[in-house]
Amino acid sequence: MRSQEYWSQLMRDAGIGDDCIEEYAAMFVEQRIRYFQIFKLVYTDFKLIGMKRVGDIVRLRQYIIRDLNEARRISYTRELCARISSTDLSPSESVPVSVDANMKSQEYWSQFMRDAGIGDDCTEEYAAMFVEQRIRYFQIFKLVYKDFKLIGMKRVGDIVRLRQYIRELNEAKRKSYDRELCARISSTEQSLSESVPGCYQ
Numbered sequence: 001m002r003s004q005e006y007w008s009q010l011m012r013d014a015g016i017g018d019d020c021i022e023e024y025a026a027m028f029v030e031q032r033i034r035y036f037q038i039f040k041l042v043y044t045d046f047k048l049i050g051m052k053r054v055g056d057i058v059r060l061r062q063y064i065i066r067d068l069n070e071a072r073r074i075s076y077t078r079e080l081c082a083r084i085s086s087t088d089l090s091p092s093e094s095v096p097v098s099v100d101a102n103m104k105s106q107e108y109w110s111q112f113m114r115d116a117g118i119g120d121d122c123t124e125e126y127a128a129m130f131v132e133q134r135i136r137y138f139q140i141f142k143l144v145y146k147d148f149k150l151i152g153m154k155r156v157g158d159i160v161r162l163r164q165y166i167r168e169l170n171e172a173k174r175k176s177y178d179r180e181l182c183a184r185i186s187s188t189e190q191s192l193s194e195s196v197p198g199c200y201q
Helices: 004-014 019-031 037-039 043-050 054-066 071-084 104-117 120-132 147-152 155-194
Strands: none
Touching: 004 019, 004 155, 043 054, 054 071, 054 147, 104 120, 120 155, 147 155
16 A cells, blocks of 8 residues: 555656646545556556546556556666667657656647648637646547547547647658668668678678
């Protein structure tokens, strides 16, 4: 059984806003949540505990899922990239140090909706929902259909259009990363070939 102070720190580490940390920590204590249980909790469990904001639930679940194995995988990836490049990882490749850096304004989400092809009559409404529910940019790639409904979007066509646009963004991001990684590997091989004659021949 963990103390409220422990859960407060976990919420803080997960990037939950200061205005909700103590409230959520008190809920975890009241509901007698054990540490080992958090790895088994699903979305509806967090709602039953008392958390209401979609963005906070998504953020906490992502933090828990990444906890051990994901953290080790990221550490390995960063070490590998460091070996094939003399420069540090760019912000797009590294783990976000501050999730608040991904918090976007209503103006940003309005433009995002327009780029996705959402009608002008709904862009401001949807943008306000994303701000109210504290949706971060990096979270949109993990959202499923039900999440958009919970955020407040009601029109099926708009949800399908937005999800398709997000998939296209994700694919473009992946291709960009692959191209950059291949370029770094090629550059590293070239450097090794020049410093050690015959190495790659």
